[in-house]
Amino acid sequence: MADLAPTPPSLRALLGRRDLHLRLVADEHDLAPGILDGPVRWVHSSDLADPTPFLSEGLVLLTTGTQFADATPADYDAYVGRLLARGVQGLGFGTEVVREGIPPLLVTACRDGGMPLFEVPYRTPFIAVARAGAEAIAADAYARRSWSLAAQRAVSLAALRPDGLSATLAELSRQLHCWVGLYDAAGALRTEHPAGTLAAATADALSAEVTTMLRRGTRAAGSLRVGDTAVSVQTLGRGGHLRGALAISADDLDHEARSVVTAVVAMAALALEQQDGLGRAIGTFRAGLVHSLATDDPTLARRAARDLFGPLPAAPVVVGLTPPHAARSTALIEWAEMRAQEGRGELFFGRGDDGLVLVVPAAERSPLDEIAARFEIVVGCSSPTGYDAFSRAVTQARTARDRADAPGVADFADAARAGLLVALGSEAARTVAADALRPLHRHDETHASSLVGTLDAWLANDCSHEAAAQALGIHRHTVRARIAQAQRVLGRDLSSFAARAELWTALRLVE
Template identity: 30%
Template sequence: MAFLSQLLALPDLGLRLIKLGPNDPEISWVSTTELFDLGDYLDGGEVLLTTGLSFAHNDPRWRDFVAGLSRARIAAIGFGIGVNHETVPPALVLAATQYRVALFEIPLPTPFVAISKAAAGLLRADELRAARGALQVQQRLLDGARGNQDPAEVLAVIAQATGRHLALVTTDETLVASTAGFAAQQGEIDYISLDRNNTLRLGITGDTPLTPEGNAIIAAGSMVLGLGLHGGRSDEQRERERWERLATGLLEGTHGPDVLEILSPSMPRAQFPARVRAIAVQGGSEDVSAWRKRPLSGLDRLVAADATAPRAPGLSLAWQVCPDTTEDLDRALAAAAEHGLDAVVGRAVPTDHAPASRRSAAGRLRALSPTEPLYRAPRVPTVVWADRDAPVFEALVSLTESGAARALGAQVLGPLSRYDAAASPSGTGLDQPLPATDRELLRDTLTAVIEHDGQRGPAAASLGIHRNTLRYRITRIERLTDRSLADPDDRSELWFALRLENLDA
């Protein structure tokens, strides 16, 4: 981009600023005219040069002349003195002031063509800078293609350079990777196929107009993604991804520990952990990415990215399934600390109950700082133990692991309980079980209100609803559970019942 201040700063032209516009306007071109009304023929951003041939010195039409140029959103008016007018007409200065249009004086020795050439030089220099910047981004993408660059990193590089939001989408609309703002975009999505069979596409959205350099960067990024996701990755990378899918399956409960025999047939079954802990690591996005890419072997390869939205811009979250032994836990926490990452260690559970450990760790993520800049300075990483930091809750868990948690949840939560939705405390007036969608909606609302210490404004904001909607839901919750959220004892019972059911789910 070339700006008016750059043009005025060129010493050989001798230009003098008389009136400044609202900002430092961007220059798109330079035009010369002696016509009265040129506004309909301009696109905006032009520097208009004139000697005022059609106007007298105090001509009242100067006001209409400037008004038309203001509507056309020109960058500035350059007035040449010494040809038709010895000085800049006061009426022109007054009109430029009223319409907030930049106005500068051109001395007689300076020809208009010199100004046009100077502006063209500034525009060419800007185009060269943009081209060099685009080339540097493309080189960075290609350098990453020779290594094991993660698709999310490629998308981040493209997004930073183009201002667009991007995502990798499969044929069945599965989201492989995306930038943080992609899901929130409401505009039309353009897709680029990354292979002949259209099995993987690059989705692009955003309001920022694309420059030719931006199009070139997206083209280079598409090639890098296509190469990396179809045959350009090493066997080591594929092996890493298989272990990540297993870790995700264990944490979500879709895979059992028996899958370990398929991935690691040489490992004796006696070495498979009987009990594990889910460890959440949080820190700067680059640090988390480096932690995931570090050399791994054995069960240390059970790491997975977190697909949920980051708690704050610049932060990322990832997970590790770790055997519940002192040696393994110490090694996992030491690796997180080496990368400057905080960690939350979930409670120990049988390997096929890993989702319960993940839920216990997720419940303690609030203990970590959500402020990304804190992770930049040298610091001592934080380690939070879900079971050691909540002894009362863990004692309650130990008393209800036999299945009593379900009965307790039904007794406290009533129709909000996942295990006895038909339960109706006296006074609820509920003859039919709550639909599952209503039950989960009210459970989420109750969780948000308690997590925000009963403050309805922040709770409503976190849920993305109006305060009146929140007030209506709270009224329903209190009627269905026969408990008041204003009473600390009732809030405690509801919170314990929710957490116990979530662990037991």
């Protein structure tokens, strides 16, 4: 079916018409490579000294040479230069109408400029050449329309196959004789035809460009140049809910080829939208397995996941937790699904109560690093654990995530090393701590005393009056008197461990 697409009308084809008796004057070796095979969009005649304001690119111009009656060599060169600059494909000179033969200076100017020059004999009227060109253009347009209809039918039939989307893209590649790639919502290449034909550097650069387009979240279509490769990219899906992108390494597609691409884009978008329902069902099933694992009994989850997703990662595992918004990211879900399929048993995931729960072997945490880097999010990571302590691992991952201050993988072990007070350091805890110390601060402000500082030094020195006095540079009896005063102001017995521990914690949190 791709063979139905003919070569566009060209000057070589026009010269090949025996009924026109046209003769190429210049040696083809003196012309620019491929110029005789360039598409001819029309044939026009004019004897103006400068017809370029009335010409368009891709024309073949016919002339009888009346404009050269008093021309100098410079005039010939200028004339040919203007035609070349306008994109004229060739110049036909009608002989024996105004003068015999073709002016030698015109032959020289055309040879020097690389302009194809051909003779139109007296017996061949210009209208015959123009009509031959118009017929060829019309035949080409009809053939292109026929090819477009046949190509659209071919891709439609391909869509009915069991692997409909992949078969459709393979047929599009065959029809256009070019590389075609389908990217998912995360910008990862999911399907390509022919496979492996793009250079690695080109593929990486194209993936980065597609990812940027998809992150904008708006429907878009455009042409890119990645190195020496021209690529057309069309996003799939509606604005705010893009499902991926279709990339085609073809330059300057005509209207008929674009019609075929448009049909494939519509089919691909429909196929991806239809997959949404299945994706939501699978997502709900995954979430159910996560909740089952949270009971610390993996028996049901192992049995339910085995046939659909493969085995769960082998213990010991680490549990990761993303921010809540990431659990709603289509791009992240699709990327995780692809990653899980590539290596069964290396990643399991599902929605949790406040984020996407990720389970990987403790010895292979690379999926967590990839997700954090690719989507620029925090992923909290638990300590290594077995499935019988899964719920505790989720809590550890949540704690590590909530304590992180920058995108990346945040380990619970690091948060634990920072101490218990770091985990308590919420705004609510600091508010309660400040309220507990407020009577002492109020007393110090009113009486110009130093009860807060003395209490802090006394607690820091294991409640030793002697050590606190040395630290403050005052007498131990002064320390004793201030601590007694602090007890009265607070209304607490500071001889008890509980009271001392609570006040020491309050002082640390307020700091």
